[in-house]
Amino acid sequence: MEVVASKTRKGKLLPANGVFSSxxxxxxxxxxxxxxxxxxxxxxxxxxxxxxxxxxxxxxxxxxxxxxxxxxxxxxxxxxxxxxxxxxxxxxxxxxxxxxxxxxxxxxxxxxxxxxxxxxQVPYFPSKSSLLPCILEQLPARNDLRFIDIGSGFGGVSISLAKMRPEQSFFGVEVAPIPWLVSWLRAAVLSKKLRFYLKDYLELDFADFDVVFAYLSPVAMPGLWEKVRSEMRPGAIFMSYEFKVPGVEADLIIKSNLNDPDLYIWRI
Structure with a gap:
């Protein structure tokens, strides 16, 4: 695991929308x-x-x-x-x-x-297992921590972290029914502090979470950044795996392995 960079610059970009851009x-x-x-x-x-x-x-x-x-x-x-x-x-x-x-x-x-x-416009991207220690190292140790993976797929990130930090609360949100159902069933067996929602992450209030993790796509990043800036509380953490916010430097960039994508971290 290597810290690639540590800088800060807050910014703002607007996404392009419309049927013809789909x-x-x-x-x-x-x-x-x-x-x-x-x-x-x-x-x-x-x-x-x-x-x-x-x-x-x-x-x-x-x-x-x-x-x-x-x-x-x-x-x-x-x-x-x-x-x-x-x-x-x-x-x-x-x-x-x-x-x-x-x-x-x-x-x-x-x-x-x-x-x-x-x-x-966000395809399914499975996260690599080498990413988990990088996330875990950046999570505050307090027991009331609330972490959410937006676009959680089959729930691998939140489920793995919940096993490592059973005293903390981990969530996921997914709009695809089959991946959500699999993750929901896994959570029902594993822990009461592990929960998955079947909905669009835009319907959530990011103020309810201390850490928001995303592995989405370049298309989603500008709009997601706007939601992060407007809703997350001061001191909260936003993480994005592989895809950075255009025009906004991360506070911290971590690479787990030489050939793996970067993990971008912003402290709000």
């Missing part, structure tokens, strides 16, 4: 554009060469265009994968004549598992 809207737009371009290639091939290109080649071109455009526009790597596999999945469902109920079941499962990705 990665989902952008992904669908790129799929449509890829379809148009691949169809133009099909039409040109049919007109000039008598349908020399195979349908599978055109399908690969469609997928490649969608994935390449996603990369060029700076979308995250999981979107490249989704964009590339989506047209193949659609064609496969038609070729194998999958029952509509099967497709619906898969869709509902993905919605329940990745609902937070669609709503908040």
């Amino acid at each position: 990665p989902v809207f952008l992904a669908l737009s790129l799929q449509l554009l890829a379809f148009v371009l691949s169809y133009l290639l099909y039409a040109a091939d049919r007109w000039q060469f008598g349908s020399l290109l195979s349908p599978y080649f055109l399908l690969a071109v469609h997928a490649g265009i969608a994935a390449t455009l996603s990369f060029l526009l700076g979308m995250s790597w999981w979107w490249w994968l989704i964009q590339f596999t989506f047209p193949f999945a659609v064609v496969a469902s038609l070729v194998f004549q999958l029952h509509p109920g099967f497709s619906l079941s898969i869709f509902l499962l993905l919605v329940l598992l990745f609902w937070s990705t669609y709503r908040t």
